[in-house]
């Protein structure tokens with residue numbers, strides 16, 4: 001879209017020359033010799049920049065500027081003046097003009113000042129709106145979404161080419177959200193982010209091909225937790241104001257991160273306590289349950305011997321309920337004490353096949369199509385098959401349960417190009433999860449199923465964690481669920497357990 005320029009000068013010759021030059025520079029030009037006409041134009045059109053002659057009557061350039069600012073407060077105005085009246089020009093700037101132009105015009109100066117005025121207008125735009133947007137965002141949960149919104153808003157309001165929010169995790173900068181076009185150079189963005197974090201204040205650097213990179217640190221009480229970075233083409237010159245604007249956004253992102261950390265801390269503290277309690281309770285239940293089972297079996301046999309089939313059936317029901325309880329108890333106990341891994345060369349594909357068969361046996365799924373694509377190049381890896389079987393089984397069961405007997409489950413394995421890790425993806429086209437479920441998915445005992453124990457996901461994650469891998473879940477209501485497990489293939493990483 002062409003930028004709109006308003007020119008007002010009572011000297012017809014100058015007006016004509018300016019109009020031609022600016023049109024040649026690609027602007028959409030509105031030119032007039034009369035102040036009242038300019039005011040009329042301003043009621044129906046928005047201008048991006050105005051060039052006003054200082055000496056005009058009955059209304060001079062400064063008065064016209066003030067009248068125009070009533071209509072369009074952020075319109076950048078360049079006051080045009082002859083050499084002799086430089087003091088008045090300075091006064092014009094003090095009263096709200098963006099800059100002044102001296103006549104006769106020097107071509108490059110004209111171009112440069114208009115460009116600067118346009119860039120400045122862009123950057124200063126809608127600051128109040130940003131503030132409100134930011135505050136709303138910071139109070140609305142789910143960190144990833146807030147960071148996405150911050151990145152998006154940063155791009156939209158600054159018209160930057162791209163924006164990335166980095167989070168500092170274990171001394172490394174991890175991109176958490178981005179908007180705009182993909183960056184041609186990540187290292188340049190990371191360098192700017194690091195500088196801003198070190199300095200504790202917004203920083204500007206010149207990146208490859210003269211692009212300008214502005215970074216603002218995300219600071220919470222403990223110190224910096226990341227940085228918000230934007231990148232613009234070289235011709236846009238951010239000012240001190242722009243840095244301030246970015247600092248505003250970054251403070252919103254920082255609040256989002258802080259809130260999430262605090263919630264996680266609280267949650268993991270509570271979970272750990274809950275976990276300990278559950279293990280103790282399970283432990284206390286284990287022996288009496290074993291006793292109960294013995295008595296029930298004994299009763300069952302005795303009633304069988306006396307041919308009291310009806311009572312014997314009742315006794316069998318008691319036994320099987322006790323078995324169910326005992327299974328839950330042993331799962332809880334196992335979870336409370338994560339096992340040592342026993343790694344041995346393991347082929348993943350047959351292991352996954354086995355889990356699919358086991359899961360199908362447990363969950364009726366005749367009408368469920370299971371598509372498998374295994375990476376033939378995947379080598380055997382040093383993994384604990386017994387533990388992984390638990391993880392896969394739980395995840396496949398979850399998928400089949402979600403499908404409710406109908407739909408498609410896709411299982412894919414893919415070895416990384418460097419063969420250092422393998423990714424297993426389980427995609428089901430079931431109902432997906434709402435946000436609440438998604439956010440509590442790994443909580444112990446969180447379940448939405450009448451018969452569920454809410455341990456499956458927690459177990460799966462702990463097994464994957466023990467292997468030094470990563471388990472992530474993407475899901476939305478009506479869009480199915482994707483579970484991804486990335487397992488390192490090189491055995492345990494240095495410092496990891498097992």
Ligand SMILES: Nc1ncnc2c1ncn2[C@@H]1O[C@H](COP(=O)(O)OP(=O)(O)OP(=O)(O)O)[C@@H](O)[C@H]1O
Nearest residue numbers: 398399402432447448449452453454455456457481
């Ligand atoms: N593939 C999936 N699609 C939809 N919802 C899922 C999926 N996987 C998990 N969930 C949701 O997450 C919840 C927790 O899962 P988790 O496996 O931890 O427990 P559960 O399946 O309810 O019980 P169990 O301990 O028997 O596995 C489930 O109750 C379900 O609401």
Ligand SMILES: [Mg+2]
Nearest residue numbers: 394398456457
């Ligand atoms: Mg489950």
